[in-house]
Amino acid sequence: MPELAELSSPRTPADADHIQRNILEEHVELWWFQDPKKAILCYGMAVVLILACGIGGIILLYSTSSRSGEWRLAVGTTLCLLALLVLLKQLLSSAIQDMNCIRSRDQIELLKSGGFSDCLVLLLSALVLLVCGVVLTILSTTSMQLSPARPLASMFTSGVILLTAGSAILLCLLLYLLCTSCRRAAPRSLETGEIRVFTISGRLAGNRRLPPTSSMANLI
Template sequence: MSELEDFPPPRGHQQHADPARIQQNLLEEQVELWWFSEPRKSLLCYCASVALILGCGLGGVGLLSTTTSLSSEWRLGAGTALCLLALAVLLKQLLSSAVQDMNCVRSRRRINVLKSGGLSDVLVVLITGLSLLICGAVLLDIALAYHMPKPGQALNDMFISGVVLLAGGGFTVLAVGLYSAVVFLLERTRPEQSLRDRMVGIFTVSGQMRARRETASSLAQLI
């Protein structure tokens, strides 16, 4: 026993690795956790998607339910467009949840695109906002074109609906633009540091594993 106690430990064993860093690196390799790597961004985009689904869905149902013979065409068209937009956003959320539950995607790049807060969410919200802008502009154009010769309640309702759609679409597009700019600026300041930390963690784990193997081999030879 005295010989074992006097035996100097291997040189690599003296460099202790950070347990928190090792645990973080191990967690980063779990595919199931890649879907939740950015919870704040995911929560923000999920809430935005829910707001669009509720807003477009309720607006479309409201227009369709108030369709009359005097305003059947524009209410039917606008209501149908809003319902389709709500279904498109809902379909994207259901598709992401289904892919996540089936665990059929093992690529980090694809997961970053499909997950809540990824590129697909940004594109869906942007397309929805542009569609709202187009619908609102069309309704406003029609209302202003026909309001001068024969004003009426139907044209007033069309004008108000166009303003609401235009405001909602403009706000959505502006929010997507600000969100993309903030994410772009944050990712430009973090990639080098993140990559450096990841490489240090890899070498730390490798060094610790090599040190343990050398220690076990030395003790086995000594015994």
């Protein structure tokens, strides 16, 4: 009978995405790598921020003189401390990941590359750069009206560079948060473009319409 033949036919293989999700749920060490593109993007941003702040801070400290020692020393020290802060976060996440001492998904989502902690570090970095840039720009503009000099011009240039860098980081962070929130809000079915329906016979019908007569009626 065709109905019995349909029932005895082999079942459709399980979905590969479903199998992969099950494997990720079973192994805690794989939770750190569920979003490789996001992790690479945030890790690359952290490396660029460390190098830029570190090199900029060293240059300001190295070029400190008696005429412009105060602001160069203050801004250079701030940039070096900011670079150390970002580096400390990356080393801390790597150490926790290697030790495998965290078994909570929420904590891993917080500490992994591309997680909430990276957003906080980037936000703090942008705010620090913006504050330093605003302070240098205001001081240089006010002082140049009284006595124009070359050190004040370099102060103004440094302030503009810090303002531009802080604004760029803040804009990139806002775009990143907007993209991730839109991806989370999008329904899963709209992303895959597939609709799967399990019939009573156990077979998987993908991208098909159900027949007019139900499987229960065929069995009867």
